[in-house]
Amino acid sequence: MSKKIKSFISIFALTAMVFILLFTSENATFTVNAAKDNVVIVLDPGHGGTGDRNLGAQYNGISEKEITLKVANYAKAYLESFDNVTVYMTRTTDTVVSLEDRVKFAKSVNADFMYSIHFNASVDHDLCGSEVWVSAYDKYYENGYEFASAEVAELSKLGLYIRGIKTRLGNNGDYYGIIRHARNYDVNAVIIEHCYIDHPADLAWIRSQADPYQALGIADATAIAKYFGLKSSKLSIDYSNYKNVDVKTPTRVMANDLTAPTVCTLNSAVMNKSTGDINASITASDPETPIIYYRYSFDGGKNWSYVVAWDHSKTTNTVVINDPSKSAASLTIQVYNQYDLKTTSSTISISK
Template identity: 45%
Template sequence: MKIIRKVMLAFLMGLFFLYGKSIPAHGAQPVVVAIDPGHGGENLGAECNGYTEKNLTMIVALAMKEELEKYEGIEVYLTREGDKDMSLEERAEFAASKNADFLFCLHFNMSAEHDLFGSEVWVSAFGEEHQEGYSFASGEMELLEEMGLYPRGIKTRLNDRGEDYYGIIRHSTARGIPSALIEHCHLDQENDTSFYTSGEGLERLGILDATAVARYYGLKSEILGVDYSGWPKVEIPVPAGAVKPDLTEPDVCMIDVGDVNTETGDIEVSVYASDYDSYLLYYSYSWDGGKNFSDLQKWEPRSADNLTFTMKAPPGTMPEVVVKVYNKYDIKTESNHVYLPSIASEKEREEESGMEAAAGDTAEEDAAGEAVEAGIMKAKNPADNGKEAGKSGKGEAPEVTFFYFLQVAFLCVAILFVLLMLAGILMRGHIPFWGCGSKKKR
């Protein structure tokens, strides 16, 4: 029995020496990571606004390495130290030569139409490399979103042969090394400009990347006063086959129009949209039937299947509203079209305002004319005026007008004339003033 035990012990010790080094045991051995600053040498990468990607990735990589080296239990290597180009396979081979547990590829992005913004992480579509890549990327994306970058997601991409599309991921996976290609932000979109246009901003990105690594591996640092031991990680199963990207357009996109202000051009639009295979990232809108679209807008919250926004149509137009929505892989679909009444132009508004003012003046003139006409009629029919006053029961005096005054004056003159005539007759006939004569003698 003792001989058998000795043989078994020797066998187990042999297995340990043969295979022990290939089994990760981060509690006993240091974690080894390789950082790959994308591009280099004549391979400039993206160029925009006076910034070159190969320089930006190096600044971020150096900051990431410096921060990671403040943690205990980790070894950090850069695939390139200076401004030199390396093939993608050479970068993966360098990581393998250092027995790296993970390869982090640092990049910045641009889009063909210069309209996309936000950050994303690409990982392998296969096996444990997908599992580990996705788990790390979840923490990375969380930190990038907290910094203020719009999260575009964790993605896979395949080439025509059904392999990982990106060479650095493909070559790393072939060597059994998990990898993540981090596209920090877009150089050609103003939403992301503030994140890379200063040295401090780039260093913050490097520190963020290092923090994501430290959390993923549960590292601690006396220098920084942090301990990520037991930090929770996103756990996903090892996929049975390739995790394929969603290459279909969003399934639903319909719009409805609410309030329309034809004076200001404000139009309230409700969008109902969904992608059953992934999720929605952006939307844009058009007032001219799709000839021109707005800048991309964030589809928030990500889980929503509807949202409402207000757009503005220019004055003097008859809006034809249409909306486009974009999914995780920037594939878009277009909504139904809604036709609306004309939005008043400035000239039309001025003309309408002038017509209203003219109508008001005309009404005032008509009212004044009616008042004058009413005065003349009252002067011509004083008796009727008296009757009307009597009917009112209020004992109101007739309205004194110029014509009424002339009538009264004429009446007074007539009475005076009659009196004078009577006085003359009386004087000539010796008739007593009181009109009683004496009897004649016979």
């Protein structure tokens, strides 16, 4: 494993919980969800069947349509260890189910919440981490965000980097069909993107686990149990006093950020010639959403490193970048906000 991948893995676990605290800082109060007589949950394993979109992400010998079903099965089994909960799945085999039909099914069983289970991949294979997508509208945003806060906390405990709780708008409202249809049918729904199957850091996490899909399924089920304040006589677990983040129903559409970070300044870069370590001071900020990654280039932006976690507790960070050749003459930095919009610094000379 390369030094830059090791560097990412070593710091993303440390910054993940900081991100959660910062991301929810505007919601300073908490509520306790009292468990209903019976909670109805619908788990939606993403994709399924044949055809490009039905396969989901395909990379490194991993098929999204297969692993979403594995995670859902593990989540269902664990959830059914709790009292007063009924769990359904939108598919149990490798078959095509339309987005609207998935939601119609959830509506037909009077689901209290629908959880669409997914994994990620990016065009340039340069992104990593976990995120939850929620509706941008009224109570669906409120309920989605409250659950998502519990979900990202569980994923962070597993050592996954947290990309955030996010909305996205399209021409007809919510961009993602499962969330848009759910709102139309008055069903609470979120999309859980567990990690990227095409990035070395997330792949390293997957391969480090005895059964990563069981770990993720239990994490999802635990977040659901906490959100609904469930108890398990079988497991001797009681989440009835769990405090959910209290999100107020928004009075406006919670639109996604469409602008790149406003500040990305490389203040200095000094190399230790004996080790090739470069101490670089970077200032980065975005008025709407957090900075989540930076990456670097030694050739003016022609070639870039893998993304590295950004310390969200600071606007200016001093980072250590290793140049194995010990010969780099210049450094350029690029920072990403939560919506993967990028801003590039000026290129500066490296002092030696």
